[in-house]
Amino acid sequence: MHDLHEADRILKLVLEKAADNNLRVVKEIDIRLGQIEEHGEIINPDNLRFNMTNLSKGTIAEDALINIAVIEGDDWELVSIDGF
Amino acid sequence: MRQRKLKVAIIGLTSCEGCEFALLDTGAEFLDFLKQVDLAEFRLLEEEFDDNTFYDICFIEGSPITKENVKILKDARAKSKYLIALGNCAAMGGVHEIKNYHDKKKIKEYVYGQKSAIANPDIKEIDNIVKVDYKISGCPINAKEFYKVVYALMRDERVNIPQRPICYECQARGYECILQRGEPCLGPIILGGCEAICLKSKMACQGCRGLFEDAQVKTMMKKLIKEHGQEKMNRIIEIFGLRDDIEEKL
Amino acid sequence: MKIQINHLAKMEGHAGFVGHILDGNVGKAKIETQEGSRLIEGMLIGRHYMDAPIITARICGICPVVHNLTSINALEEVMGIKVTEQTLVLRKLMQYGQIIHSHGLHLFFLSLPDFYGILNDLQLIKKNPQEADMAMVIRNWATELIRIIGGRTIHPIASEVGGFKVLPKQSELDDLKNKLPELISKAEKLVKLFIKLNYPKLDRKTEYICLHNEKEYAIFNGDIKSSDNGIIPVNKFSKKITEIQKQYEAVKKVKLSGNSFMVGAIARLNNNYNQLNPKAQSLLKQSGLKLPTYNSFYNILAQAIELVHVLEECSKILDSIKVKEEEQVKYIAKAGQGVAAMEAPRGTLFHYYKIDKDGIIIDCNIITPTAQFLYNLEDDLAKYLPDIKNMTAKDKRAKIRLLIRAYDPCISCATH
Numbered sequence A: 001m002h003d004l005h006e007a008d009r010i011l012k013l014v015l016e017k018a019a020d021n022n023l024r025v026v027k028e029i030d031i032r033l034g035q036i037e038e039h040g041e042i043i044n045p046d047n048l049r050f051n052m053t054n055l056s057k058g059t060i061a062e063d064a065l066i067n068i069a070v071i072e073g074d075d076w077e078l079v080s081i082d083g084f
Numbered sequence B: 001m002r003q004r005k006l007k008v009a010i011i012g013l014t015s016c017e018g019c020e021f022a023l024l025d026t027g028a029e030f031l032d033f034l035k036q037v038d039l040a041e042f043r044l045l046e047e048e049f050d051d052n053t054f055y056d057i058c059f060i061e062g063s064p065i066t067k068e069n070v071k072i073l074k075d076a077r078a079k080s081k082y083l084i085a086l087g088n089c090a091a092m093g094g095v096h097e098i099k100n101y102h103d104k105k106k107i108k109e110y111v112y113g114q115k116s117a118i119a120n121p122d123i124k125e126i127d128n129i130v131k132v133d134y135k136i137s138g139c140p141i142n143a144k145e146f147y148k149v150v151y152a153l154m155r156d157e158r159v160n161i162p163q164r165p166i167c168y169e170c171q172a173r174g175y176e177c178i179l180q181r182g183e184p185c186l187g188p189i190i191l192g193g194c195e196a197i198c199l200k201s202k203m204a205c206q207g208c209r210g211l212f213e214d215a216q217v218k219t220m221m222k223k224l225i226k227e228h229g230q231e232k233m234n235r236i237i238e239i240f241g242l243r244d245d246i247e248e249k250l
Numbered sequence C: 001m002k003i004q005i006n007h008l009a010k011m012e013g014h015a016g017f018v019g020h021i022l023d024g025n026v027g028k029a030k031i032e033t034q035e036g037s038r039l040i041e042g043m044l045i046g047r048h049y050m051d052a053p054i055i056t057a058r059i060c061g062i063c064p065v066v067h068n069l070t071s072i073n074a075l076e077e078v079m080g081i082k083v084t085e086q087t088l089v090l091r092k093l094m095q096y097g098q099i100i101h102s103h104g105l106h107l108f109f110l111s112l113p114d115f116y117g118i119l120n121d122l123q124l125i126k127k128n129p130q131e132a133d134m135a136m137v138i139r140n141w142a143t144e145l146i147r148i149i150g151g152r153t154i155h156p157i158a159s160e161v162g163g164f165k166v167l168p169k170q171s172e173l174d175d176l177k178n179k180l181p182e183l184i185s186k187a188e189k190l191v192k193l194f195i196k197l198n199y200p201k202l203d204r205k206t207e208y209i210c211l212h213n214e215k216e217y218a219i220f221n222g223d224i225k226s227s228d229n230g231i232i233p234v235n236k237f238s239k240k241i242t243e244i245q246k247q248y249e250a251v252k253k254v255k256l257s258g259n260s261f262m263v264g265a266i267a268r269l270n271n272n273y274n275q276l277n278p279k280a281q282s283l284l285k286q287s288g289l290k291l292p293t294y295n296s297f298y299n300i301l302a303q304a305i306e307l308v309h310v311l312e313e314c315s316k317i318l319d320s321i322k323v324k325e326e327e328q329v330k331y332i333a334k335a336g337q338g339v340a341a342m343e344a345p346r347g348t349l350f351h352y353y354k355i356d357k358d359g360i361i362i363d364c365n366i367i368t369p370t371a372q373f374l375y376n377l378e379d380d381l382a383k384y385l386p387d388i389k390n391m392t393a394k395d396k397r398a399k400i401r402l403l404i405r406a407y408d409p410c411i412s413c414a415t416h
Helices: A002-020 A045-055 B018-024 B028-035 B067-078 B088-092 B095-101 B104-112 B143-154 B166-172 B217-228 B230-238 B243-249 C009-014 C017-022 C026-035 C040-044 C051-057 C064-079 C085-116 C121-127 C129-150 C170-196 C234-250 C265-275 C278-287 C296-320 C369-387 C393-407
Strands: A026-033 A065-070 A076-083 B007-012 B038-042 B055-061 B080-086 B134-136 C002-008 C207-212 C223-226 C230-232 C336-344 C347-355 C361-367
Touching: A002 A026, A002 A045, A002 A076, A002 C002, A026 A045, A045 A065, B007 B018, B007 B067, B018 B143, B028 B143, B055 B067, B055 B088, B055 B143, B067 B080, B080 B088, B080 B143, B088 B095, B088 B134, B095 B104, B095 B230, B095 B243, B095 C040, B104 C040, B134 B143, B217 B230, B217 B243, B230 B243, C040 C051, C040 C361, C051 C064, C051 C347, C051 C361, C064 C085, C064 C129, C064 C336, C064 C347, C085 C121, C085 C129, C085 C170, C085 C296, C085 C336, C085 C393, C121 C129, C129 C170, C129 C296, C170 C278, C170 C296, C207 C265, C207 C336, C207 C347, C223 C234, C234 C336, C234 C347, C265 C278, C265 C296, C278 C296, C296 C369, C296 C393, C347 C369, C369 C393
Parallel strands: A026 A065, B007 B038, B007 B055, B055 B080, B080 B134
Antiparallel strands: A026 A076, A076 C002, C207 C223, C223 C230, C336 C347, C347 C361
């Protein structure tokens, strides 16, 4: 399923940005998700959240609240991360 | 008859991209080629591409200098049926390889000063890192060879690169033999296929296409070193990453 | 602590240089470009000067000719070599060929897709087959011009210090000459397309630097003209350039007389537009562009107008040139130092060399246009980003991509 790949990409980005900003814990992640079609399927926000939650186990983003707003267009955007 | 268009990728690592432009410069011929394949990746023409899991034919241009370059190269090999080194940098190290033969620390410091953390690895040909199925060398490539190789692969035909020296093409075209008038021309040990283009402008061959099988390297180098000196010959064979290949055969 | 990121997925296609620019992080982008560094200048030290034009051509696959020729001009300056008039004319033609095919590629295959919001050139070619064909015909003519004179389009062979190894065939030049009238009319049509495009608004007082020549719109040689500070010889200007080069390594912001500056077609047009050839002059008038312009997006339109100007120049030369067999000038290599500058498609290129009595390079410095204008790009972004902060992320990205595109950065050159 392609959204596992996207979940991985987004999470890697979250962790990279967290490191850039010296965060020790990521508490909340804001994402905007467009209609991304991959291999005939539109990426589903719930699936994306589920995959990100699984992939984040053992990282500083474990248990982060993941907010996904559905938008127009065919792109996703990592809007912000919140942590300390 | 093949049902689907083959997935072709042209991936550049660190390079001048001249070999990629050599293809673009063939204009309509290149567009014609693109119509017959599914172009999976070619950053010069498209900035967005499907994240493909598989390439039928993947061309790699440039030198693997940064960590990112090496990762891209390994990923490409893992998902390609055929991986082909495109151009002198990928096939033989390129002009970048000159630093392998000298004090590369000093070279880096000259450009960036002592404090810089610029990556400064020894330059490798890509077949030092991954298995390579074919090499199309040249600086830049002769685009005709690209089409010859890719169309052969697309038709499931054997890729035939005749193992003959430059001299064959040079004499066939009636160019003056400048080796005979005392110039340090490597033609007799270098793989033909470039139509002896340098010789057309009366420039001695500097070997950007690499040695051909069974080239008489020892004999040729002995003669050239006797006439021009070791230092001068070393400098010449360094320019296109040929020096390590020649020293291997001596 | 909440950290605003606004990172769009499709940016990742441009990981590295462009990605950082889109993030607004030009400084990091510069560092990013250095990571793939090939250390070409370092490798020239200790080599014979004859290697320099060959090796520096390999800095860039789209503009190898300008590196090759500037390297040759610089070395001739170093050793006080005066070449024949014919040699200069032939080199000039090569350089004009360089400008034409580079602008042709950048305008049609790189810029137009960004204006139309198309991300794939193949789609653009389907959408505009006639223009694609015109652009290809023009490019092909120019690559042939370089090949006929220089022996090969990418990484020329025949040009060297002292002259040419072999001279071009008059009949081949005549063939090209005969194709010019139709070619120029095609180019005019392409320029009209670029006149009609919607250029975003940007206005930031900028210093423009380029070559200036009393006799003609400077491309091949000249003095340095600044829009703000008059005209000085290249070797006087290059002393300031040396300071800039050192600062590149230590300090992020590079200043010339206290400010960033711009090079490229827009600089050339701003500084020298009254020297344009008639058809180019007419197209400039038709565009309604008021000069000087401080809108970097117009670098694209400036390239389009230059394309026609340079074709008209080629027409003048090809109409009168009669290639005659001649010996290369005789010279003796000697120690010295010197610098030459030429207008590459993207802006002023400098090559500096110092050689010893045996002709061995002991010092060299190459300053590419991209390396010079990156700091101007940072200043433009600082001005422009607040102007567009209320646009959707997608539109913002498109506008920023277009600004970067307008600069026409050559990463290979920046990373030599």
